[in-house]
Amino acid sequence: MKRASEVRPAGAWDDAKAVDRVMLDAHERHRRRVVLTGERGTAFLLDLPRATTLRHGDGLVLDDGAIVRVVGRPEPLVEVTAAGAHALARLAWHIGNRHIEVEIAGDRLRLKPDHVIEDMLRRLGARLSRIEAPFNPERGAYHGSEHHGAEHHGAEHHSHHDRDHEHE
Numbered sequence: 001m002k003r004a005s006e007v008r009p010a011g012a013w014d015d016a017k018a019v020d021r022v023m024l025d026a027h028e029r030h031r032r033r034v035v036l037t038g039e040r041g042t043a044f045l046l047d048l049p050r051a052t053t054l055r056h057g058d059g060l061v062l063d064d065g066a067i068v069r070v071v072g073r074p075e076p077l078v079e080v081t082a083a084g085a086h087a088l089a090r091l092a093w094h095i096g097n098r099h100i101e102v103e104i105a106g107d108r109l110r111l112k113p114d115h116v117i118e119d120m121l122r123r124l125g126a127r128l129s130r131i132e133a134p135f136n137p138e139r140g141a142y143h144g145s146e147h148h149g150a151e152h153h154g155a156e157h158h159s160h161h162d163r164d165h166e167h168e
Contacts, residue, residue, distance in 0.1 A: 002043070002064065004046050004062050004068065005049075008067065009055065013059040015059075019038075020039060021068060022037075022038050025135065026075065026135040031051065031052065032047075034046050036068075042066075044060070054070045055072075056072035056134045074132040074134055077112065077135055078111055078112070078118060078128050079105075079108050079128070080126050080127070080128055081127045082127070085107075087125060090124065092109055095121075100114070102137055104138060111137075
């Protein structure tokens with residue numbers, strides 16, 4: 001079986017050279033070691049030195065040099081907007097204070113549906129809409145760095161719950 005032990009970050013490799021792609025949701029993209037099969041049938045063992053968050057557009061380098069593209073599977077999300085930057089920062093603080101996974105998407109916040117959190121956000125003046133999109137939550141600041149490779153776009157971090165679940 002082929003093996004992938006290197007991740008090239010999105011933008012650091014030629015996407016046109018991908019031999020296959022794997023579509024994974026946010027939870028499935030936090031991995032260290034797992035057997036994956038691409039949409040075109042490429043089966044391989046993802047075998048990384050530590051649990052890593054794979055991002056949409058990253059490339060998994062196979063032992064023969066071929067690359068499999070990582071695609072974020074669209075998930076049901078709640079998109080949060082506000083009247084201005086100050087209001088959005090206030091909403092982000094309330095979300096963070098509850099240790100909820102959140103993605104910062106420009107002038108919007110994205111999170112998994114949760115009626116209790118959604119009610120709180122509405123009471124705070126947020127505008128909410130349901131969308132389907134790949135989810136790329138921020139990783140918590142209290143967790144060790146994970147480097148995808150020397151050329152990666154900086155350190156990424158795990159959320160509080162990810163440390164205990166390295167997804168072997």
